[in-house]
Amino acid sequence: MNTSVNIAGVIMKNPVTVASGTFGSGMEFADFVDLSKLGAVTTKGVANVPWAGNPTPRIAETPSGMMNAIGLQNPGIDTFIKRDLPFLAEYDTKVIVNVCGKSTEDYVDVVERLADTSADLLEINVSCPNVKEGGIAFGQDPKALYDITTKVKAAAKQPIIMKLSPNVTDITEMARAAEAGGADALSLINTITGMKIDIYRRRFAVANKTGGVSGPAIRPIAVRMVYQVAKAVKLPIIGMGGIATAEDAIEFIMAGATAVSVGTANFRNPSVSQEIVKGIEDFMISQGIEDIADIRGCVD
Amino acid sequence: MNTSVNIAGVIMKNPVTVASGTFGSGMEFADFVDLSKLGAVTTKGVANVPWAGNPTPRIAETPSGMMNAIGLQNPGIDTFIKRDLPFLAEYDTKVIVNVCGKSTEDYVDVVERLADTSADLLEINVSCPNVKEGGIAFGQDPKALYDITTKVKAAAKQPIIMKLSPNVTDITEMARAAEAGGADALSLINTITGMKIDIYRRRFAVANKTGGVSGPAIRPIAVRMVYQVAKAVKLPIIGMGGIATAEDAIEFIMAGATAVSVGTANFRNPSVSQEIVKGIEDFMISQGIEDIADIRGCVD
C-alpha cells in the first residue's frame, strides 16, 4: 500500500499535513501527536519581522466552525529560523513554511532568508483576510497574484505553494494566474470572511470586526473549489477547509487534492491529525486501494 | 413597541419573512405556522413556464447546513397566479414573489404577469447556483446585474428586490450595481456553491454535482455581507443565511438588515418562523427596545 504523495518533487510519506496557524510550529502539539507520523508540518505564517497581530478577542465560535482574526502574529523570520526549524528538523516529516508579508518585498525577503534552511516547501499566504495590508489583497486579483507569484518564484530556492483565497467569484481564474506565474503547487482554501455580533453587548465578537471562518461549516465550499481548481490547472493541490476525519480527507483527495491539511479540527481534538493518517490507511485497506493516487480526482 | 418595517413602501407588520424555496407558497407550512403572524411570505421561485428542475438526489446534509440543487422546479406563473396567490390572499401577511428565468425576457415576462395580482413585492432571483442558464450568471457580473435590474424595474408594477449571490469577490460592487439599476431593495444571501462526495460510492452526493450551501454554517458569511452592503448602499435589505433563532435574526438587523428571512431552519423546526417573530418581541421587551428600527445597524 502506498500512501506517499509528491508535491512538486517533495515526497510526503502520507498526504496529511496541518493547516498553517492551527498548529504553531508543532511544538505544542508534540505532546498530542507524533510529528514524525505526519506527511508534513505546515507552520504558522512568518514575516520578515515580528508582527503583533490584532487585539483580542481574536476568535469566536460559529455553527460547526469558528472565526479568527489573529492577524498573523509571528515572532519574525529570525526567531523562526533559530528556534522552530531546528525543532522540526528533529522529526521525520517534511516542513512547509507559511510565509506572509505586507508588500511583495516582505515576501521575497522571507523567502530568501529561508533559502538555505531545512524548509522543504514554502506556502505563500496571499489570502489572509485579517490584515490590512498584503494578505488577501494579492489573493483577490489575478493580476496581482500573477505578479507576486513570479517574484516570489524567482527568489525561492524551494518549490512554492500559492495559498488561494475562497473570497473570490471564480477560484479557477486565480488558480490559473498562480500557475501562469510559476507556482509549483496550490493550497486552498484559506478562511472565508465572516462576522459575528454579540447582540446583548451590541459589539463585534472579534475585535477586528470581521474574521476568517474555518472548520467543518466551510467544507462543502472548500471541496467544490478544490474540484474546480483540479479541473482547471495541472498543479498539485493541498486541499483544506473543515477536514475533521479521514473520510473528510478522502473527500478532498477524490475531489482532486494530492495532499490535505487539517486545521480547525486540531482544536477539537489535538491528536486528530495523526488519527486521520491512520484512518486513511484503514480506508485504503478496507476498500482495497493500493495507492492513494488511485483515488485522486476519481469522481467526475 | 413597534416591530413593523418598511420595505420600499410596503409595510411588514414585523421583520420576519421566509426564504424563497424553503416554504413553498406557504400551503404546506400552514399546518405548523399561522401565516398571518409573519411579516411576509416569500414564495418559491416561479418562471414563465413550468420547470422540471434537476434530477434527484437534490439535497445533502452538510455540517450545520445543507446543500440543495433543486434546480428551480416550479409549476409556472399561470398555475402560481391561479392557485398560490389566492391562497396567500386569505392571510393577513405580505406576499413576496420570487421570480426566476433563463433570460431577461423570461424575468420580464413573469414580472409583467404579476403586475395586476396581489403580490406585494417581487424578489428577483439572479443568484441561483443550480441552473445552467440565467440564475447566477446575472448575479456574478455587475454589468449584467445592472442591465437586468433596469429592465425588470421598467416592467414591474411592484417594488423589486434584487437577490444577491454570495459567490462573488466583492458583494458591495454587486449591491451598487443593483442600486444604480433602480432596485428598490436588496435581499442576501442566496446559497454558496458547494460540493459533497459520497466517498464509498465515489459519487457526488447531489445529482447536479454542485449545490447551494445554506443553513447556520453560512451565517457568519451572510452577516458580514449584509453589514458590508448596508454600509455601501441606501436600499433596505432583507437579510438571510442560517437564521434559526430570534437572536440570529437580531444579529442580521444589528448588521443593517431591515427585514430577515428564515430558510433552512424551517426544515429543522417547521414552526420556527413564527417562534422567531415571538422571540424578537421578547428580546425587544427584555432589552427595552421601543422600535425595531432603533437597533438596525447599531454596531459599527
Add this chain to the structure above:
Amino acid sequence: MSKSKFRAKVIEKLQLTEDIFSILLYVGDKISEAVPGQFIDLYTDDNSYLLPRPISICDVDRDKAEMRIVFRKVGKGTELFSRLQSGEEVDIVGPLGNGYKLSDESLASGKVHVLLGGGIGIPPMLYLAKELAKRGVARENIKTVLGFRDATTFLTEEFEKYSEVYITSDNGEAGIKGNVIDGIREYKINADYLYACGPGPMLKGVKAYAAEKGIPAQISLEERMACGIGACLACVCKTKEIDDHSKVKNTRICKDGPVFAAEEVEL
C-alpha cells in the same frame, strides 16, 4: 396550525441485530391517527446534523399512545438514535405522508393480500399486516414475503402473528435464495393485492411483476428529504402523468407518497 414538532419519550430500545434497532416511543395524543405506510421525521439533538431522518412507522398502539420504529444504523443520525436510552427524549414531526390504501373491495373476504418487505423496508409492513388483520382479513389471506441479506433475520416472529411468512435472502442463508419477487414466484403465492417497501431495485421488480400479472400494487418510495411536508421539492419522483401539484410529472414522495400505485410512478 394544528401541528408542531414535539418531543417523544423513549420507553424501550431493543437491538434486533448487529445494526437494526427497535425503539418504542410514548407519543401522547400527537400521532394516534397514524396509518400503515406513513412515516415520521426524527431529529438528532446534535445541531450539526440539522435535517430530519424519515423513518417509517412500524406499529402504533393507540390505547397506550405508543409508537414503534425499527431502523438500521447506517450513518450518524441513526447511530445517535441507536444510542437512545429509556427515558431519553427525541424530537419528532409527524405522522407524515400517505399510507397504504385499503379499499372496502380489497377487504372483502377471500382476497389475498401479499406484503413484500425488503431489508429496512420490512418494518412498515408489520403495521400493515396488523391493520389488515384488525380489519378482518384472515391470517391465511395475509402473506408476507420478507427479503433479507443473509441469515440475520428480524421481526419475522411478529409477522407470524398476523400473516403467513415467507423468507428470502440474497445469499440463500435464510429461506430461498433471491429477492422477494423470486420468493413470490418460487413459493407460488397468488396475490390479489400487492404492498411493497424496500430498496429501489426490488420496487422495480415489484412494479414489473404487478404489471405482468395485472395485480394492483402499492409501493413505498424513498428519497433524500429536507422539509418532509411537500414544500422544498427535494424528494420528487417522476410520474407517468403530469400531476396537479408540480405540473411537470414530479410528484413529491413526502407529501403525495411515500406510498404510490406502482403504475403511477416511473422508477
Add this chain to the structure above:
Amino acid sequence: MSKSKFRAKVIEKLQLTEDIFSILLYVGDKISEAVPGQFIDLYTDDNSYLLPRPISICDVDRDKAEMRIVFRKVGKGTELFSRLQSGEEVDIVGPLGNGYKLSDESLASGKVHVLLGGGIGIPPMLYLAKELAKRGVARENIKTVLGFRDATTFLTEEFEKYSEVYITSDNGEAGIKGNVIDGIREYKINADYLYACGPGPMLKGVKAYAAEKGIPAQISLEERMACGIGACLACVCKTKEIDDHSKVKNTRICKDGPVFAAEEVEL
C-alpha cells in the same frame, strides 16, 4: 505524545445556585498531577459547538482520581454541561496551563496568604486554599475574600474548612458592599501574598492594590481560546516586557498562564 483527549465520567452533579453548577468527574490517571490555577478544556458532544470551554480546576482528589469543576451557565456550552447526569461522560483535554506558584519562602510560617475570588473566579481558589492548608499554612494565615453579585453565595462553607472567609457583594446583600479590593481594605486584611481570579476590572484593581502596597500578586486571566495549548495565538495578553515566545509582548494565557505575576502583564 504523552497526552490526548479523554472521556471522563460524571460522578455527581450539583446545582449550587440558579446558574452555578458543580460537577465531580472520575478522571482516572489522566490529570492526577493538576495543580491549583490550572484548567481543563471541556468539549460538548454537540458537533456544532466545536471549540473547547476552558474551566478551572476547583478540586482534585488524587486517591479517588476525582476532579471537581464549578461553573456558571452563561451560554450553550455551559448549558449542555449543566444538563450532564451521573454516569454520563464528557470529553476533556488537560490539565492545561500553569497554576499558582507557591515558593518555599512564601510557605514559611507566619506569612499571610490572601486569596481573592470574584464571581466565577472563586472555584479555583478553593483548590488553592486546600493546597496551602495541605502544605502546612495555618488556617488563620489563609484568608479568602469572595466577591459575589448579591446574596446568592456559593462555596463559602467549603472555604471555611481551610481559611478565614470574608464576603463582599456588588449590591451589599452579602458581606460588605463592593468588590474584593474594597473587602481587603474594609476588613483590614494584611497580606504577604495575593492570589486572585475574577473578572477583568477586579484583576485591574488587584494589580493596582498590589503595586500600591508592594505585595507580590499572582492573577489568573481569561480570554477566548481555541487550541488551549499555546499554538493558535488566540488568547494573548499584553506583557510589560517582550516575552521569549512571541517577541512582541503578547504572552499566551493558555500556555504561559493563565496565572501571571500581576506586574508582568498589562490589563
